[in-house]
Amino acid sequence: MKPKVYIAKPIPKEVEELIANYCDYKIWNHEEPIPKEVLLKEVEDVEGLMTPKGIITEEFLAYAPRLKVVSNVAVGYDAFDIEAMKARNVIGTHTPYVLDETVADLAFGLILTSARRLAELDQFVKSGKWRGIEDDFYGQDVHHATLGIIGMGRIGEKIARRAALGFEMNVLYTNRTRKPDLEERYGIKYCETEFLLKNSDFVLVMLPLTDSTYQLIGEKEFSLMRSTAFFINCSRGKVVDEKALIKALQNGIIRGAGLDVFEEEPVEKDNPLLKMDNVVTLPHIGSATAKARFDMAMKAAENLVAGVTGKVPENIVPELKILIEK
Ligand code: GLV
Ligand code: GLV
Secondary structure: OOOEEEEOOOOOHHHHHHHHHHOEEEEOOOOOOOOHHHHHHHOOOOOEEEEOOOOEOHHHHHOOOOOOEEEEOOOOOOOEOHHHHHHHOOEEEOOOOOOHHHHHHHHHHHHHHHHOOHHHHHHHHHOOOOOOOOHHHOOOOOOOOEEEEEOOOHHHHHHHHHHHHHOOOEEEEEOOOOOHHHHHHHOOEEOOHHHHHHHOOEEEEOOOOOOOOOOOEOHHHHHHOOOOOEEEEOOOHHHEOHHHHHHHHHOOOOOEEEEOOOOOOOOOOOOHHHHOOOEEEOOOOOOOOHHHHHHHHHHHHHHHHHHHOOOOOOOEOHHHOHHHHO
8 A cells, every 4th residue: 555645836747757656745836825725634644745834843744643754845844843743753844955046046136136126127127217327226336246145055155256256245154164165166255153244245145044043134234234235045034134124224224125025924014114215126036946846845755755764864854864863
């Protein structure tokens, strides 16, 4: 008998075929997110779950007594309650590597759009306001400017490479661990957070959301930034104190922001950020290209199948690797 699994989001046909070879499966094939009560019912007797945003809590796990593996179709797994999963012996996997370059592209999209006011000026042209050469089309240079990257993980590295080699930027970074190999390869410089904040034209956070990164960037950090600086975030909204960001923008403490992520998603309609010309807002599309999303779904399927067929999934999240080392 094949192991039972549930797939809580639509997936490409080839990915479904892979799962069908090894598993007895059901799938949520609708655009809108699966309602919680449907999910809780569906996981009652499954050994594997593939989910776009695994909100896995102790309460959830109580509904899924046979669950062995949760395969998250995302690299970020802040919605996993790691302790609850450890206690219940449930493995969690994610999809690193396959989206790194794609997210790094978007980071540059946000940098360029913010600095050169692309979104604002696109609206200007489309609304028929363009009359001639006007000085206030001016933006800020990206090339040879200083980019400060907070978080030099896999994606941070891809951003640093684009910045240093492509735009010849001066790149500063902070990270839990120093990366001498990257410093040598790209000429990037490790520094204290305070130095980075004071000296960067663009401050970009590329951090996973954890207890120690929650609201890491707040009022104090914004106050250290240059009044001409742009703040860029395409990692997780909650690594920033959004109220402090709004205040910094309203009071001219910083020049602007490029945001793919928010404290609450979808972002609330009355969020002041949505009214600001100097803020670029995107609907969490860091990995949203057809290829990256296909590769993520395939990787998630491979992790799922491995987890329910007695193999070790390739991408167990680091905090849960201990479960297979026992
Ligand atoms: C997207 O935000 C992801 O974590 O993959
Ligand atoms: C992102 O989460 C990374 O590992 O760079």
